[in-house]
Amino acid sequence: MKLLVCISQTPDTTSKISFNADGTEFNAAGVQFIMNPYDEWYALVRACELRETLGGTVVALNVGPAANETTIRKALAIGADEAVRIDCDPKGAGYVAKQIAEYARGENFDIIFFGKETIDHNGSEVGAMVAEHLDLPYVSYASKLDVNGTVASLERDIEGGVEAVEVDLPFVLSAAKGMAEQRIPNMRGIMTARTKPLKEVAPVPFEDAAKAVQFSLPPAKSGVKLVQPDQMDELVRLLHEEAKVI
Amino acid sequence: MVLVFAESPRGQFKKSAFEAVTYGKKVADALGTSCAALVLGTVQDAGEIGRYGASRVLHVSDAAFDQFDSQSVAAAIAEVAKNNGATVVVLGHTSTGKSVAGRLAVRLDAGLVSGVNSLPSSNGSALRVKKSVFSGKAIAEYEISSAVKVISLMGNAVKPEATGSAVAVETISVASSKGRIRVKSVKTQEGIVPLPEAEIVVSAGRGMKGPENWGMVEDLATTLGATTACSRPVADAHWRPHHEHVGQTGIAIRPNLYIAIGISGAIQHLAGVNNSKVIVVINKDAEAPFFKAADYGVVGDLFEVVPQLNEAFKRFKANS
Numbered sequence: 001m002k003l004l005v006c007i008s009q010t011p012d013t014t015s016k017i018s019f020n021a022d023g024t025e026f027n028a029a030g031v032q033f034i035m036n037p038y039d040e041w042y043a044l045v046r047a048c049e050l051r052e053t054l055g056g057t058v059v060a061l062n063v064g065p066a067a068n069e070t071t072i073r074k075a076l077a078i079g080a081d082e083a084v085r086i087d088c089d090p091k092g093a094g095y096v097a098k099q100i101a102e103y104a105r106g107e108n109f110d111i112i113f114f115g116k117e118t119i120d121h122n123g124s125e126v127g128a129m130v131a132e133h134l135d136l137p138y139v140s141y142a143s144k145l146d147v148n149g150t151v152a153s154l155e156r157d158i159e160g161g162v163e164a165v166e167v168d169l170p171f172v173l174s175a176a177k178g179m180a181e182q183r184i185p186n187m188r189g190i191m192t193a194r195t196k197p198l199k200e201v202a203p204v205p206f207e208d209a210a211k212a213v214q215f216s217l218p219p220a221k222s223g224v225k226l227v228q229p230d231q232m233d234e235l236v237r238l239l240h241e242e243a244k245v246i
Numbered sequence: 247m248v249l250v251f252a253e254s255p256r257g258q259f260k261k262s263a264f265e266a267v268t269y270g271k272k273v274a275d276a277l278g279t280s281c282a283a284l285v286l287g288t289v290q291d292a293g294e295i296g297r298y299g300a301s302r303v304l305h306v307s308d309a310a311f312d313q314f315d316s317q318s319v320a321a322a323i324a325e326v327a328k329n330n331g332a333t334v335v336v337l338g339h340t341s342t343g344k345s346v347a348g349r350l351a352v353r354l355d356a357g358l359v360s361g362v363n364s365l366p367s368s369n370g371s372a373l374r375v376k377k378s379v380f381s382g383k384a385i386a387e388y389e390i391s392s393a394v395k396v397i398s399l400m401g402n403a404v405k406p407e408a409t410g411s412a413v414a415v416e417t418i419s420v421a422s423s424k425g426r427i428r429v430k431s432v433k434t435q436e437g438i439v440p441l442p443e444a445e446i447v448v449s450a451g452r453g454m455k456g457p458e459n460w461g462m463v464e465d466l467a468t469t470l471g472a473t474t475a476c477s478r479p480v481a482d483a484h485w486r487p488h489h490e491h492v493g494q495t496g497i498a499i500r501p502n503l504y505i506a507i508g509i510s511g512a513i514q515h516l517a518g519v520n521n522s523k524v525i526v527v528i529n530k531d532a533e534a535p536f537f538k539a540a541d542y543g544v545v546g547d548l549f550e551v552v553p554q555l556n557e558a559f560k561r562f563k564a565n566s
């Protein structure tokens with residue numbers, strides 16, 4: 001089995017988000033970066049589990065600058081066998097998808113794993129784009145994955161339910177909660193990660209037709225209006241007359 | 247032309263389809279063009295979607311589309327978009343939309359912005375749209391400069407407006423409807439509005455003490471016609487089913503009204519609910535972080551407050 005796991009680097013959930021003065025760029029000063037949680041907890045761990053039972057190789061791929069290598073090493077410490085970094089500024093979903101697809105084309109991966117979305121752009125775009133570039137089936141929001149020979153069985157989250165599907169390898173998926181349990185890298189993993197191969201690849205040119213041009217912070221909440229616990233009719237009145245939500 | 251993909255899983259339009267067509271019509275009006283809806287698969291009354299503002303309803307009735315596969319759906323939408331000269335394609339940011347939008351953008355050489363929550367503004371031939379980013383902590387405006395633009399619309403971002411009339415359905419066909427994914431089964435909870443579509447959500451956390459106390463939460467939800475949700479530790483402890491878990495690791499929702507009962511308001515929880523229009527927090531601890539994100543708050547013991555709130559809603563319903 002040859003498995004590719006696409007990992008992105010995002011600000012930690014608890015980071016304070018701010019932008020430069022004219023709102024055109026994210027202000028990274030003081031922000032702690034992490035591996036996108038869904039890529040780490042679900043996609044990468046399930047790929048490693050499959051490799052452990054079925055044999056093969058797990059490749060972790062990041063599209064990003066050299067500064068992302070700490071995150072990439074963490075993927076190796078969790079269990080990826082080798083890593084690839086496509087050396088560029090990951091400008092947008094279309095650009096990133098093009099880079100991933102160009103690398104994966106010809107590498108004959110059996111399964112290409114994505115997270116369900118990145119917690120910075122909240123796009124859920126890249127996986128579907130890569131699947132289309134490579135003309136492969138795509139199972140999004142997969143919460144369960146088993147492989148039997150050349151056939152994969154999956155469950156995917158749909159609104160208010162679950163859909164069970166089967167698909168022949170090769171294919172692309174995005175991983176959601178349920179696919180695996182988070183793994184904390186152990187000392188041995190961290191040590192061996194230092195010597196595992198990390199290949200650098202040059203990007204291909206691509207012009208993304210959708211660009212984030214302006215960022216802003218949501219208007220601050222005007223402050224909570226407190227209602228006394230024995231005044232529930234008043235709360236209902238406010239929700240009806242003032243907030244107009246009932 | 248603005249082409250809207252109107253989802254109809256298991257033969258019925260989704261709420262997101264009505265929202266997407268309502269939105270598509272507004273975009274079309276702003277651009278001085280018309281709006282058409284595309285329906286794929288078996289549907290009882292495809293023309294109904296016209297009432298939300300589509301002047302044409304194009305229906306590919308091929309039953310192969312009843313089994314969802316993002317590849318065949320994206321190919322069909324792209325073909326219809328090309329044949330009709332669509333300049334904007336709109337989908338819902340749903341489980342289906344998320345699987346299809348990226349594929350469609352590649353097929354159409356289009357710029358894509360997903361999870362959009364506002365009407366676009368024009369900048370020459372480019373369009374500008376806004377969406378929520380950083381898990382609700384910021385807003386980004388995107389510019390799409392390609393000839394064809396793909397937009398997926400966040401749930402509950404526009405209210406469906408059935409102001410038009412039903413439209414005569416044009417039955418069309420597409421080159422291929424064959425997918426490669428084999429759908430084995432689909433399980434949905436009957437009679438419950440799925441969380442991402444719910445307008446009112448009643449959610450509870452560890453303050454409930456145990457699963458045996460959830461009756462009052464369900465009663466309140468029943469009174470309000472709401473869907474129930476929970477915090478992550480509650481789902482992890484199996485007090486409630488996993489599909490109710492909202493937050494960074496669970497489902498992200500944006501109902502009109504979110505009532506949080508005995509939930510502290512950790513940042514990972516807020517990441518999934520902070521786009522709710524109005525938030526009501528019931529917590530006995532006046533210092534609970536959730537109050538900072540709330541519109542209305544009740545500092546008190548939930549075991550007393552929730553039944554009283556339910557009675558108050560019942561009185562309100564009886565009088566209105």
Ligand SMILES: Cc1cc2nc3c(=O)[nH]c(=O)nc-3n(C[C@H](O)[C@H](O)[C@H](O)COP(=O)(O)OP(=O)(O)OC[C@H]3O[C@@H](n4cnc5c(N)ncnc54)[C@H](O)[C@@H]3O)c2cc1C
Nearest residue numbers: 451452453477478493494495508509510512514515530548
């Ligand atoms: C990486 C990561 C991802 C996470 N993802 C999620 C996620 O997706 N969703 C999520 O919810 N959490 C998530 N968490 C967990 C999150 O950090 C919090 O631990 C969790 O949300 C707390 O749940 P809670 O509010 O139900 O419980 P608690 O924090 O224990 O809060 C219980 C609240 O109930 C109140 N209370 C107690 N008794 C009463 C009473 N009788 N009447 C009224 N109020 C009462 C207390 O004052 C308290 O505020 C994540 C954490 C991490 C680290």
Ligand SMILES: Nc1ncnc2c1ncn2[C@@H]1O[C@H](COP(=O)(O)O)[C@@H](O)[C@H]1O
Nearest residue numbers: 006008063114115117118123124125126
């Ligand atoms: N820069 C990147 N490098 C590698 N993979 C990425 C990158 N950005 C996004 N991805 C993958 O694409 C998924 C979806 O991202 P998005 O479409 O931005 O929500 C993520 O969960 C990752 O698996």
